[in-house]
Amino acid sequence: MMKYYNINTPRPIIPRKRMILVKLGGSVITDKGRYRTFDREVTARLAEEIAMARRDVVLVHGAGSFGHMLAKEHRLHLGVTDGSQLLGASRVMNDVRELDLEVCRCLSDNGLAVVPIPPASCATMRDGQLEHVDLSIFHRYMDRGMVPVTYGDVAWDGVKGLSICSGDQMMMALAREFRPEKVIFVTDVDGVFTADPTQDPLAKLIPQVDAATLDALPRTERNVDVTGSIFAKIRYMIDIAGTAGECLVLNGREPGRLLSALRGEEVVASRVVG
Amino acid sequence: MMKYYNINTPRPIIPRKRMILVKLGGSVITDKGRYRTFDREVTARLAEEIAMARRDVVLVHGAGSFGHMLAKEHRLHLGVTDGSQLLGASRVMNDVRELDLEVCRCLSDNGLAVVPIPPASCATMRDGQLEHVDLSIFHRYMDRGMVPVTYGDVAWDGVKGLSICSGDQMMMALAREFRPEKVIFVTDVDGVFTADPTQDPLAKLIPQVDAATLDALPRTERNVDVTGSIFAKIRYMIDIAGTAGECLVLNGREPGRLLSALRGEEVVASRVVG
Numbered sequence: 001m002m003k004y005y006n007i008n009t010p011r012p013i014i015p016r017k018r019m020i021l022v023k024l025g026g027s028v029i030t031d032k033g034r035y036r037t038f039d040r041e042v043t044a045r046l047a048e049e050i051a052m053a054r055r056d057v058v059l060v061h062g063a064g065s066f067g068h069m070l071a072k073e074h075r076l077h078l079g080v081t082d083g084s085q086l087l088g089a090s091r092v093m094n095d096v097r098e099l100d101l102e103v104c105r106c107l108s109d110n111g112l113a114v115v116p117i118p119p120a121s122c123a124t125m126r127d128g129q130l131e132h133v134d135l136s137i138f139h140r141y142m143d144r145g146m147v148p149v150t151y152g153d154v155a156w157d158g159v160k161g162l163s164i165c166s167g168d169q170m171m172m173a174l175a176r177e178f179r180p181e182k183v184i185f186v187t188d189v190d191g192v193f194t195a196d197p198t199q200d201p202l203a204k205l206i207p208q209v210d211a212a213t214l215d216a217l218p219r220t221e222r223n224v225d226v227t228g229s230i231f232a233k234i235r236y237m238i239d240i241a242g243t244a245g246e247c248l249v250l251n252g253r254e255p256g257r258l259l260s261a262l263r264g265e266e267v268v269a270s271r272v273v274g
Numbered sequence: 275m276m277k278y279y280n281i282n283t284p285r286p287i288i289p290r291k292r293m294i295l296v297k298l299g300g301s302v303i304t305d306k307g308r309y310r311t312f313d314r315e316v317t318a319r320l321a322e323e324i325a326m327a328r329r330d331v332v333l334v335h336g337a338g339s340f341g342h343m344l345a346k347e348h349r350l351h352l353g354v355t356d357g358s359q360l361l362g363a364s365r366v367m368n369d370v371r372e373l374d375l376e377v378c379r380c381l382s383d384n385g386l387a388v389v390p391i392p393p394a395s396c397a398t399m400r401d402g403q404l405e406h407v408d409l410s411i412f413h414r415y416m417d418r419g420m421v422p423v424t425y426g427d428v429a430w431d432g433v434k435g436l437s438i439c440s441g442d443q444m445m446m447a448l449a450r451e452f453r454p455e456k457v458i459f460v461t462d463v464d465g466v467f468t469a470d471p472t473q474d475p476l477a478k479l480i481p482q483v484d485a486a487t488l489d490a491l492p493r494t495e496r497n498v499d500v501t502g503s504i505f506a507k508i509r510y511m512i513d514i515a516g517t518a519g520e521c522l523v524l525n526g527r528e529p530g531r532l533l534s535a536l537r538g539e540e541v542v543a544s545r546v547v548g
Contacts, residue, residue: 080418083387083419086420090378090386093388094375094378094390097371097374097378097390101368104368108365108368113357113363113364115394116367116368116392116394117394117395118390118392120389120391121392121396122395140398141394141430144360144430144435144436145357145360146360146363156414156418162418
């Protein structure tokens with residue numbers, strides 16, 4: 001039975017209780033340190049795990065090295081005021097679409113009927129904040145049995161000209177609309193740690209993350225990222241966790257963890273509490 | 275001076291008198307007879323001609339062999355009723371995005387700040403007809419000095435499940451909204467002929483095409499195309515011509531013709547009259 005939504009009338013929040021919202025982090029599908037380097041092996045395996053789980057999913061992916069490096073070079077996080085920045089923004093749009101195409105091909109190769117929905121054509125920003133997302137687009141294709149895929153992008157901004165719409169901002173908008181059963185952040189480490197685990201051998205996985213945990217974390221940085229620090233990301237996760245039945249951060253480089261989490265099995269991860 | 279549009283309120287038709295609407299036909303940017311074969315050489319040159327003209331343009335391109343062959347194989351023009359068709363639709367979406375990325379890279383390599391706007395995320399269909407296009411998206415990026423690029427795609431259909439949204443249907447919607455100074459259809463032949471010029475050496479270029487010309491044309495077909503025959507295309511062109519100051523069909527494989535037309539110079543072409 002299909003439902004129809006008129007995109008011109010306001011709609012109430014529509015929970016999709018059996019739906020799982022998955023973010024494939026830029027650090028797991030790309031090499032964040034090398035410009036435009038897609039990790040096909042890891043992404044193809046993650047796509048296979050998503051397909052094997054046979055769950056209704058909506059997917060968001062980061063831009064990784066297809067977005068952040070060039071966006072930083074053109075200072076797009078500060079807004080767009082001159083012509084060279086416009087061309088830079090256009091190039092970043094091309095690059096993130098190249099990455100999205102790679103991700104979508106991995107997904108459809110595993111039998112998932114994906115439909116790419118770019119923020120540039122469904123969202124508007126205001127001074128760097130997500131102002132509006134046309135979520136009816138997502139509903140429409142989900143009602144057809146398709147898997148919406150969106151991502152970090154450059155989008156129109158009413159104040160800054162253009163600005164960066166991060167995958168995490170899209171996660172928040174989607175989580176608020178869909179009230180998913182579960183939200184999974186797939187990263188390149190086992191979860192949220194007491195310190196940067198790639199730098200500090202004494203870093204410990206935090207099994208349960210909440211606002212108090214966040215305040216206690218030390219402040220370090222890793223790689224270029226124009227959408228904010230790991231702290232901003234955790235802050236987003238905590239807010240998003242409040243909309244969902246469960247919110248996990250796990251390691252997508254370890255085979256089987258995403259599949260286990262999608263199936264509701266116990267898995268090495270940090271549980272985020274809103 | 276930038277203008278802002280609220281996408282939630284109805285707007286009057288906004289003519290863009292100095293704007294030129296250009297359709298790059300699938301037959302000129304791809305080899306329509308060979309699956310997923312992009313003609314980079316011709317497309318790069320056309321991109322250069324568009325950049326050299328220094329005019330405000332909105333671009334639409336066909337899907338060519340990135341869309342029609344697989345769409346026909348999956349019978350997408352008849353609508354979508356089963357799961358294998360859904361996956362087929364998803365694959366066609368991926369393929370046309372691959373083509374669009376190639377086209378956009380050619381354009382941004384020539385200094386044009388393009389923004390891709392896929393019909394799947396800005397348009398809805400009803401029984402194969404274009405029902406609604408969120409044209410505010412086009413306005414917003416044009417107000418920023420960017421060049422919107424859209425294309426033939428698969429899109430949500432309220433009756434058929436999904437259906438094909440052709441580049442010509444998008445041309446019509448854009449022409450009605452923008453009332454462009456000029457509309458240019460770039461094809462692989464010199465214009466509209468009395469017969470198929472690739473088959474019939476006696477075929478003659480028709481300098482001025484109107485409804486009466488169309489009725490007099492013989493009925494022949496060439497290559498696979500799920501969006502209708504050449505007659506349907508000419509019918510669209512005649513309707514579109516009624517919205518614009520001038521409407522030309524010209525040969526994009528001949529260097530300089532698109533540039534001349536963009537500059538308002540005399541050029542070998544058919545002039546379509548609405």
